Amino acid sequence: MKESWRVAGLAGVDVHDDARAMRAWRWMQWVLFALSLLAIPAFYFELAAASRFHLAGRALYASMSAGFTMVLGRIAFLSRKPERFITRNAYDVLIAAGSAISVAWGALPWSPLEWLLRVVFVGLVAARIVVSLRSFFSPGRLGLLLVIAVLLLASAGAGFYWLEPGVHTYAEGVWLAFESSATVGYGDMAPTTPASRVFAAFVVLLGYGLLSLVFASIAATFVEQEERILRREMHRDIKALRDEIAALRQDVQAAAGGEARVAAASAGPVKPAASHPGESH
Structure with missing residues (x-):
């Protein structure tokens, strides 16, 4: 798995790298995560028609680029092999x-090529956000997943x-978000603008x-309960089997001791050795 992250260019700092670089990366990677959120x-x-929003978007892109550059440059400075870190x-x-x-390219209206490039770029950033949160997206964390799902819908x-x-009200926006995320598609509402x-x-x-993770987590909860019952039964059976084996071992040892005593008793007393002529008494 680590090799796949290295090939994808998301490997972080090598475990054999400088300790200062590893310590800095532990919290700077979350700085990169926060900067990634600015792309959305x-x-x-x-896309907004108002010039102030248009300038705000470019300012966010500039902040994102500067932040990524400073963080990567800082870690590369601390790394023993900066070229390897940049490659990873x-x-x-x-x-x-x-x-x-x-920041520098693209005045409205966008050309089809620029639409494609910008959508691809935002998709790359979204993938990086998901990768950063991959440790939290586990089926066992139902509560956290439900909170994230509610925040996403909101x-x-x-x-x-x-x-x-x-969409004329916020409630209609939430309904359209639910229809889209659940892929229901009732047809009462649909996106119309690019x-x-x-x-x-x-x-x-x-x-x-x-939503798939949420339902998988709910199913995993029921499966875990059944597995817990099976584990308790298995432990009980193993304990009973150990007790039977211990009792059987004691019976075997007792039987072996009894056979030894019977054999010794049937052999009779030991006769003294006969003396030879000329031996002194």
Whole structure:
């Protein structure tokens, strides 16, 4: 698994690297996670018609690029092999470069090529966010998954309320977010603008995956209860089997001791050895 992360460019700091670099990476990787979150509002701010939102989006991209560059540069400075560290984290280098390009390139309306590149870039950032949280997305953490699911629906509802003209209330935005994440598709509401459709694509990908984890966690809870009962029964059977084996061993030892006593008794007393002529008495 670690080898796959190295090939993907998300390997972090090598365990054999400098201790200072490893300590810095433990908390700086969460700085990179926070910076990655800036790409989502930046993408939609640049789609807004108001110039202040457009400038805010570019400012977020600039902050993201500068932050990634400083963090990667700091860890590379502390690393014994900075070239190897940069190679192991080529994915983050790509995000830093993509956010820098997003600052200087692209006045509205976007061309089809720029639409494609920007959607791919946001998809790469979204994948990095999921990878950063992979340790939290385990089926055994039902409570945490439910909280994240509620937050996702709440934020997605606000996003649809802002981006979709057909959504007139926040409740309708939450309903559209649920329809999208659950892939229900009743047809009563649907994204109509390019911005809301792109947003819906990410809601489907993240929401469907998260809901799948929630249901998997619920199923795992019932399976775990049955496994716990089976483990208790297995331990009880193993204990009973050990007691039977111990009792059987005692019986075998007792039987062996009895046979030895019977054999000794049937042999009779030991006769003294006959004396030879000429021996002194």
